[in-house]
Each structure stands twice: as structure tokens, then as C-alpha cells.
Amino acid sequence: MTFVVTEACIRCKYTDCVDVCPVDAFREGPNFLAIDPDECIDCAVCVPECPVAAIYAEGDVPANQQSFIALNAELSREWKPITRTKLALPDADEWAKVEAKLGELKR
Numbered sequence: 001m002t003f004v005v006t007e008a009c010i011r012c013k014y015t016d017c018v019d020v021c022p023v024d025a026f027r028e029g030p031n032f033l034a035i036d037p038d039e040c041i042d043c044a045v046c047v048p049e050c051p052v053a054a055i056y057a058e059g060d061v062p063a064n065q066q067s068f069i070a071l072n073a074e075l076s077r078e079w080k081p082i083t084r085t086k087l088a089l090p091d092a093d094e095w096a097k098v099e100a101k102l103g104e105l106k107r
Contacts, residue, residue, distance in 0.1 A: 001042050001059055002058050002072075003025075003035050004061050005035055005054055005068065006056060007068065008054035010104050011091070011101055013032060013088055014051050015033065015086045017050050017055060018086075020046055021045070024081050026082050027076045027078075028080060029075060029106065032075070032106070033082065034075040035072050036077075038076075042057070044057070
């Protein structure tokens with residue numbers, strides 16, 4: 001099992017989770033983070049670090065977010081690792097309150 005970043009991360013990209021990952025499983029895109037399922041060791045230390053509650057264990061991903069399991073796997077093959085915390089996107093706090101943001105995802 002792995003952990004999955006879901007829709008709440010889109011256009012926020014808080015990176016608090018990155019620093020605590022012991023295996024550098026996070027990948028960075030323009031406005032979203034993904035977790036590489038081949039690198040994730042299922043330790044769960046990233047979950048409480050996410051200020052928008054965007055990270056779930058694969059078995060706990062909500063029904064309306066299931067597509068993010070495959071999306072994390074796909075994007076983690078395309079994007080480079082991120083290993084250090086960076087500033088969130090400038091308007092992250094406003095986007096943190098928005099739901100249904102999949103159309104905003106930049107690849």
C-alpha cells in the first residue's frame with residue numbers, strides 16, 4: 001500500500017509533507033505534488049503535516065478521489081523529486097477552501 005495526494009493539494013502545493021518523508025517519495029509539478037508509489041514505504045508521517053488534509057492511505061482514499069491513485073503513479077514518473085520544503089503557491093490559502101479543482105491541475 002502507498003499514500004496518495006488528492007485534489008485538495010491542487011493550486012496550494014503546501015510542501016510541509018516533503019521534509020518529513022524518509023525516502024523522498026514526493027514529486028513536484030507546477031501546482032500539485034504527487035507521491036511515487038514505488039518509493040513510498042507507507043510510513044504515514046506525511047499525513048499530519050498536510051494543512052489541507054490532501055494525503056490518504058491508498059485504501060482510505062475517498063470514493064470521489066479514487067482517480068488520484070492512478071494520477072499519482074502517472075505523474076510521479078514524469079515529475080522530479082522534491083526533497084525540501086518550499087513556499088506554498090502565493091494564493092494557496094484561497095485555493096485551500098475550493099473543492100472540485102481537478103480542472104486546475106497543471107502537468
